[in-house]
Amino acid sequence: xxxxxxxxxxxxxxxxxxxxxxxxxxxxxxxxxxxxxxxxxxxxxxxxxxxxxxxxxxxxxxxxxxxxxxxxxxxxxxxxxxxxxxxxxxxxxxxxxxxxxxxxxxxxxxxxxxxxxxxxxxxxxxxxxxxxxxxxxxxxxxxxxxxxxxxxxxxxxxxxxxxxxxxxxxxxxxxxxxxxxxxxxxxxxxxxxxxxxxxxxxxxxxxxxxxxxxxxxxxxxxxxxxxxxxxxxxxxxxxxxxxxxxxxxxxxxxxxxxxxxxxxxxxxxxxxxxxxxxxxxxxxxxxxxxxxxxxxxxxxxxxxxxxxx
Amino acid sequence: xxxxxxxxxxxxxxxxxxxxxxxxxxxxxxxxxxxxxxxxxxxxxxxxxxxxxxxxxxxxxxxxxxxxxxxxxxxxxxxxxxxxxxxxxxxxxxxxxxxxxxxxxxxxxxxxxxxxxxxxxxxxxxxxxxxxxxxxxxxxxxxxxxxxxxxxxxxxxxxxxxxxxxxxxxxxxxxxxxxxxxxxxxxxxxxxxxxxxxxxxxxxxxxxxxxxxxxxxxxxxxxxxxxxxxxxxxxxxxxxxxxxxxxxxxxxxxxxxxxxxxxxxxxxxxxxxxxxxxxxxxxxxxxxxxxxxxxxxxxxxxxxxxxxxxxxxxxxxxxxxxxxxxxxxxxxxxxxxxxxxxxxxxxxxxxxxxxxxxxxxxxxxxxxxxxxxxxxxxxxxxxxxxxxxxxxxxxxxxxxxxxxxxxxxxxxxxxxxxxxxxxxxxxxxxxxxxxxxxxxxxxxxxxxxxxxxxxxxxxxxxxxxxxxxxxxxxxxxxxxxxxxxxxxxxxxxxxxxxxxxxxxxxxxxxxxxxxxxxxxxxxxxxxxxxxxxxxxxxxxxxxxxxxxxxxxxxxxxxxxxxxxxxxxxxxxxxxxxxxxxxxxxxxxxxxxxxxxxxxxxxxxxxxxxxxxxxxxxxxxxxxxxxxxxxxxxxxxxxxxxxxxxxxxxxxxxxxxxxxxxxxxxxxxxxxxxxxxxxxxxx
Numbered sequence: 001x002x003x004x005x006x007x008x009x010x011x012x013x014x015x016x017x018x019x020x021x022x023x024x025x026x027x028x029x030x031x032x033x034x035x036x037x038x039x040x041x042x043x044x045x046x047x048x049x050x051x052x053x054x055x056x057x058x059x060x061x062x063x064x065x066x067x068x069x070x071x072x073x074x075x076x077x078x079x080x081x082x083x084x085x086x087x088x089x090x091x092x093x094x095x096x097x098x099x100x101x102x103x104x105x106x107x108x109x110x111x112x113x114x115x116x117x118x119x120x121x122x123x124x125x126x127x128x129x130x131x132x133x134x135x136x137x138x139x140x141x142x143x144x145x146x147x148x149x150x151x152x153x154x155x156x157x158x159x160x161x162x163x164x165x166x167x168x169x170x171x172x173x174x175x176x177x178x179x180x181x182x183x184x185x186x187x188x189x190x191x192x193x194x195x196x197x198x199x200x201x202x203x204x205x206x207x208x209x210x211x212x213x214x215x216x217x218x219x220x221x222x223x224x225x226x227x228x229x230x231x232x233x234x235x236x237x238x239x240x241x242x243x244x245x246x247x248x249x250x251x252x253x254x255x256x257x258x259x260x261x262x263x264x265x266x267x268x269x270x271x272x273x274x275x276x277x278x279x280x281x282x283x284x285x286x287x288x289x290x291x292x293x294x295x296x297x298x299x300x301x302x303x304x305x306x307x308x309x
Numbered sequence: 310x311x312x313x314x315x316x317x318x319x320x321x322x323x324x325x326x327x328x329x330x331x332x333x334x335x336x337x338x339x340x341x342x343x344x345x346x347x348x349x350x351x352x353x354x355x356x357x358x359x360x361x362x363x364x365x366x367x368x369x370x371x372x373x374x375x376x377x378x379x380x381x382x383x384x385x386x387x388x389x390x391x392x393x394x395x396x397x398x399x400x401x402x403x404x405x406x407x408x409x410x411x412x413x414x415x416x417x418x419x420x421x422x423x424x425x426x427x428x429x430x431x432x433x434x435x436x437x438x439x440x441x442x443x444x445x446x447x448x449x450x451x452x453x454x455x456x457x458x459x460x461x462x463x464x465x466x467x468x469x470x471x472x473x474x475x476x477x478x479x480x481x482x483x484x485x486x487x488x489x490x491x492x493x494x495x496x497x498x499x500x501x502x503x504x505x506x507x508x509x510x511x512x513x514x515x516x517x518x519x520x521x522x523x524x525x526x527x528x529x530x531x532x533x534x535x536x537x538x539x540x541x542x543x544x545x546x547x548x549x550x551x552x553x554x555x556x557x558x559x560x561x562x563x564x565x566x567x568x569x570x571x572x573x574x575x576x577x578x579x580x581x582x583x584x585x586x587x588x589x590x591x592x593x594x595x596x597x598x599x600x601x602x603x604x605x606x607x608x609x610x611x612x613x614x615x616x617x618x619x620x621x622x623x624x625x626x627x628x629x630x631x632x633x634x635x636x637x638x639x640x641x642x643x644x645x646x647x648x649x650x651x652x653x654x655x656x657x658x659x660x661x662x663x664x665x666x667x668x669x670x671x672x673x674x675x676x677x678x679x680x681x682x683x684x685x686x687x688x689x690x691x692x693x694x695x696x697x698x699x700x701x702x703x704x705x706x707x708x709x710x711x712x713x714x715x716x717x718x719x720x721x722x723x724x725x726x727x728x729x730x731x732x733x734x735x736x737x738x739x740x741x742x743x744x745x746x747x748x749x750x751x752x753x754x755x756x757x758x759x760x761x762x763x764x765x766x767x768x769x770x771x772x773x774x775x776x777x778x779x780x781x782x783x784x785x786x787x788x789x790x791x792x793x794x795x796x797x798x799x800x801x802x803x804x805x806x807x808x809x810x811x812x813x814x815x816x817x818x819x820x821x822x823x824x825x826x827x828x829x830x831x832x833x834x835x836x837x838x839x840x841x842x843x844x845x846x847x848x849x850x851x852x853x854x855x856x857x858x859x860x861x862x863x864x865x866x867x868x869x870x871x872x873x874x875x876x877x878x879x880x881x882x883x884x885x886x887x888x889x890x891x892x893x894x895x896x897x898x899x900x901x902x903x904x905x906x907x908x909x910x911x912x913x914x915x916x917x918x919x920x921x922x923x924x925x926x927x928x929x930x931x932x933x934x935x936x937x938x939x940x941x942x943x944x945x946x947x948x949x950x951x952x953x954x955x956x957x958x959x960x961x962x963x964x965x966x967x968x969x970x971x972x973x974x975x976x977x978x979x980x981x982x983x984x985x986x987x988x989x990x991x
C-alpha cells in the first residue's frame with residue numbers, strides 16, 4: 001500500500017470509530033447540557049447495549065460469522081436489532097434517572113456524579129456475573145462486499161455504519177431543533193427553573209434526554225460490535241472516556257459539537273495508531289482532553305450548558 | 310451575657326478533655342493492634358490486616374484531596390503506582406547500566422552495588438526501603454503537583470474526568486515503557502525491607518507493624534492538618550471557592566498543596582505495598598483501585614478521618630471475611646434444600662457489585678458516610694436561645710482593638726470600566742472613600758453596585774485604577790486584595806455552610822496567620838500560640854454580637870437564621886482585620902428592628918475608626934450612617950453628595966426613587982417654603 005492508500009484506509013477506519021464515538025458523545029452532552037452531570041453510568045450503558053444487541057442477534061439465529069444474509073432479510077435483521085437494542089438501553093437510562101438520580105436532583109455537590117460511578121459498577125458486574133468476562137464473538141450477518149480504492153478497502157459494513165449514524169444524528173438534530181419537546185429540551189438546558197415556570201415539564205424533558213442519550217449509546221454499542229466483531233465486559237471504559245473527550249472537544253452541551261468531536265477523535269485515534277502505535281493512542285487522546293480543557297474549555301463549537309455557580 | 314462569653318472561652322478546654330478521652334481510646338486501639346499478632350496463629354489474618362492498613366493509608370490520602378479540599382480525584386491510584394514503581398525500579402534487577410567508576414560514591418553510600426552477569430560489570434540499584442519511604446512520598450508529591458497544575462482551572466466535575474484520564478495514562482506508560490518497567494509482566498524481585506541484617510522476607514508480621522506505623526502517622530497528620538489553618542483553608546475551598554478566595558485563601562497554592570500531600574501519602578503507601586508483594590504490575594494500579602478507594606471514602610464519610618479508616622477496614626472485611634463466609638453459608642443452605650444453583654454460588658465474585666451498591670445506597674440515603682465529618686450540634690439552653698433586640702451597639706467592644714485611620718483618602722477609584730461582552734456594567738466610575746469615613750453606594754437593581762464591589766475585590770476584571778492606601782488593586786487576585794486590607798461581605802451571603810460559626814470566622818483570620826503544613830502537623834509552641842490567639846480573636850469578634858452568635862459558635866452556619874448568617878459574614882470579614890469593610894446590602898432581608906440593631910453596630914465600627922463602603926437600599930440606614938452617598942444608574946455615577954443632597958437630586962429622583970417619592974419630596978419642599986415664607990411674613 002502506498003502512503004496515500006494508507007491515509008485513505010485510516011480515513012475510512014477513523015470515520016467508523018468517529019460514528020461510534022459521536023453517538024456515544026451525544027449521550028454525555030445531552031445529559032450534561034441539561035443537568036450539568038457527568039454521567040459515568042453511560043460508559044456501561046454502552047457496553048450493556050452491545051451485549052443486548054448480541055443477544056438479539058443470537059435470538060434471530062445469528063451466531064459468529066456463519067450466517068450471512070442479503071437483501072430484505074438483512075435489512076430486517078439490522079433494523080430489528082437496532083430498534084430493540086436502542087429501546088432497551090433507552091429504558092435502562094430512563095430507569096437510572098427515574099429511580100436513582102431524581103431523588104438527588106436537588107442535592108448540590110458531587111453526590112449525583114459519584115452515584116453514577118456506582119451505577120456503572122453495578123451494570124458492569126451484572127454483565128460480568130451474568131455473561132462472563134471473556135471476549136464474546138459478535139455476530140455479523142453482513143456479506144463481505146468490498147470496493148477497492150487503490151489499496152484501500154471500503155466495505156459494506158463501513159457504509160452501513162455511516163448510514164445509520166447519519167440517520168440517527170439527522171433525526172436527533174431535527175428533533176431538538178424543530179419539535180416542541182426539543183424546544184423544551186433546549187429551554188431546560190438554558191435554565192431549568194425558568195423553563196419550568198414557562199410550562200415545560202422538566203421531569204419529562206430530563207427523562208427524555210436520558211432515553212435518547214442511552215438509546216444512542218445502545219446504537220453505538222451495536223456499531224462497536226459490527227466494527228470490531230466482539231463484545232467484552234470492559235469495553236465501555238476506554239470507549240466512554242474517548243467519547244467524553246469528544247463531547248468536551250466539540251463543546252459540552254452542544255449537539256453538533258459532540259458529532260464533530262466524535263468524528264475528530266475517531267480520526268485522531270486511527271491516525272495516531274498508524275503513526276505512533278496503538279499502545280499510545282489513549283495517552284494522546286487524554287492529552288488532547290487536558291489541552292482542550294485548559295486552553296479552550298468551551299470546546300470547538302462552544303459550550304452550551306447551564307452555569308450553576 | 311458575660312456568662313456566655315466566659316463559657317465560650319472555656320469551651321476550648323472542654324474540648325481538650327474530650328481530646329484526652331479520644332487520645333486514650335486511640336492508645337487502647339493501638340495496644341490491641343500491637344498485641345494482636347501474638348494472639349493469633351493464623352498468619353493469613355495478619356497478612357489481611359496488613360493489606361487493609363495499606364488501603365487505609367491510601368484512603369486517608371484520598372480523603373485529603375476529596376474530603377478536605379473537595380477535589381474529586383478519580384485517578385488517585387496513579388500516585389500509588391508512581392511510589393511503587395519508584396521503589397521497584399531502584400531495587401529490582403531491571404534497569405542495570407554498565408558499571409563505571411562514577412558509581413563508586415553511590416556504592417559507598419549503599420545505593421548501588423556492582424554485579425557481574427557474564428557480559429561485564431553492571432550496576433544494581435539497592436535503594437533502602439527506609440530511605441524510599443520518604444523519598445517515594447516526595448517523588449509522588451512532585452507528580453501530584455505536575456498532574457494538579459493543569460487541572461486547577463477546572464470545575465469539580467471536569468477535574469474528575471481529567472484525573473480519571475491521568476489515572477489511566479500512568480498504567481499505560483508502565484505497560485509500554487518495557488525497558489524500565491518490564492511492561493505488562495511487571496517488575497519482579499523487588500527487594501523487601503530489612504533492618505540491619507534482619508530481612509522481612511515473606512512473613513507478614515513485620516509488614517503488619519510497619520503498616521500500623523504508617524496508618525498511625527497518616528491518621529495523626531490528617532487530624533493535625535484538618536484542625537489547622539491549612540485544613541480550614543481546604544474546607545473553605547470545598548465549600549465555596551469564590552468566598553474562600555475573597556477571604557484571603559490562595560486557591561492555586563492550596564489546591565496544589567492538597568494534591569501534593571494526597572499524592573505523597575499515596576507514594577508512601579506505594580513503596581510499602583510493593584515491598585510487601587515484591588512485584589509491581591500495571592494492573593495493580595488501574596481504575597478499579599482508584600474507585601475502590603472512592604468507595605472507602607464515601608462509605609466512611611468524606612472528610613472524616615476515622616470514617617475513612619473504618620471504611621477501608623469494612624471493605625477489607627467484606628472482601629476477605631464476609632463474602633467468603635456468606636458463600637459457605639449459601640452453599641450450606643443449597644446443600645440442605647438440594648439446590649445446585651445455590652451450591653455453586655460464589656459471592657466473592659460479587660465483590661465489585663457490592664462496591665457499586667454501597668456507593669448507590671450511601672449517596673441516596675447517607676451522603677455524609679457512616680461517621681460524618683460534621684459533629685453533632687450542641688443544644689442551646691433556653692436562656693441562650695433568647696435574644697432581645699439589642700440597642701446601643703456591640704457588647705464587650707473593648708476586647709477589639711480600635712483602628713487608627715490616617716488622614717487622607719483610603720480608597721480612590723478612578724475611571725473604572727467593567728464590560729461583560731457588549732454590556733457596559735460600569736462606565737468610568739469615580740469614587741473616593743476618605744479614611745475613617747462611611748460612603749454609601751445606592752442605585753436601582755442592575756445599576757452596577759455589586760459589580761463595583763467585585764471590581765474592587767478582584768472578582769471581575771476592570772479597566773481604570775483602584776488605589777487603596779496607595780496600592781493599585783486592579784490586577785490583583787481576590788486573596789491579594791484582602792491581604793491589602795480590603796474585606797467584603799456578599800449580597801447573597803456566601804458563608805461556608807457545613808462549617809461552624811467559629812470555623813467560618815477563623816477562616817477570616819487566614820491571611821494574618823502563618824502556619825504552614827509542616828507546622829500544622831508538628832505543632833511547635835509558636836503554632837500553638839498562634840492558634841490560641843486566633844481562637845481568642847475569633848471569640849472576641851463573635852462576642853460583639855452578644856448572645857446572638859456566641860452560644861452558637863460550634864453550630865454549622867447552614868442551620869442559622871438569616872440575620873445571624875449576616876452577622877457571621879460580617880464577623881468573618883472583621884476577622885481579617887481589614888482597613889476598609891465593604892458591605893453589600895448588609896440589612897437585606899432583616900426586619901426593621903434587626904436593621905436598626907445592625908445599623909447601630911455598623912456605626913459603632915466606624916466610631917472605632919474602621920472605614921466603610923456600603924451598598925444599601927434602605928434609605929434610613931444610608932441617611933443614618935453615610936457621610937457621602939454615590940448614586941449609580943446603568944453603570945454611570947449620576948449623583949454624589951450627602952444623603953440629603955442626593956435625595957433632592959433631580960436625576961436621582963427619577964432614576965432611583967420613582968415619581969411618587971419625587972412628588973412627596975417636592976411637596977415637602979413646597980410646604981417648607983410656605984412655612985418659611987409664613988415666618989418671614991410674621
